[in-house]
Amino acid sequence: MLIVTKKDVEQADLPLMSDEALLSNSLEGNLVAFDLLVDRYYDRLYGYLMRFLKDSDTAEDLLQETFLRVWRKRAEFKNIASFSTWIYTIAGNLARSEWRRRKRWRMLRLGPSRSENEADVELPDGRSGPDRIVEGRMAVEELAKELQELPERYREVVILRDIQEMTYEEIAGIVQVPVGTVKSRLNRGRLILQDKLGKWHEST
Numbered sequence: 001m002l003i004v005t006k007k008d009v010e011q012a013d014l015p016l017m018s019d020e021a022l023l024s025n026s027l028e029g030n031l032v033a034f035d036l037l038v039d040r041y042y043d044r045l046y047g048y049l050m051r052f053l054k055d056s057d058t059a060e061d062l063l064q065e066t067f068l069r070v071w072r073k074r075a076e077f078k079n080i081a082s083f084s085t086w087i088y089t090i091a092g093n094l095a096r097s098e099w100r101r102r103k104r105w106r107m108l109r110l111g112p113s114r115s116e117n118e119a120d121v122e123l124p125d126g127r128s129g130p131d132r133i134v135e136g137r138m139a140v141e142e143l144a145k146e147l148q149e150l151p152e153r154y155r156e157v158v159i160l161r162d163i164q165e166m167t168y169e170e171i172a173g174i175v176q177v178p179v180g181t182v183k184s185r186l187n188r189g190r191l192i193l194q195d196k197l198g199k200w201h202e203s204t
Contacts, residue, residue: 014033017033019040042063049095052155053099088160095156147193154192157185158186
């Protein structure tokens, strides 16, 4: 005779739970609940980190570190923000630290370079994403290359908005700036991409 326990029923309900409920269950040592959170965010976070750093090994390492930090700090999570905002903030902080470390290393190897003091420009948010301006012959590799050349503050919001398809409010929570600044950086990043990709297309 098959005996179904209360615990079995609770485990069966886990896939239907919200991220926050799963995190709460993980506080009680429920590893299945935490594994479900990992499954939900693994591909999205990997794609985010990969596009940010363009390095599969580093993206994988930072992804694992992100989940480790979520596990260690799960008791510190507050429902002020959504779980998705919280985990993307952790991943984003790790990615930015790694990017700055690489930038410092390049400067040490190549010597001092002129710093960029490019001010944010407030523009109307009516433009389409950068991929919309790319015609049939534009290679995905070229877009990825130009995306990596964007200044960090622009690259991050373009990835979160145009690739991860997050809302302005979610992005503001992740990068910890006002929504207006998110829109300004997004449009500035899109304009830079449109300009570079447009010139590339004209030369092909």
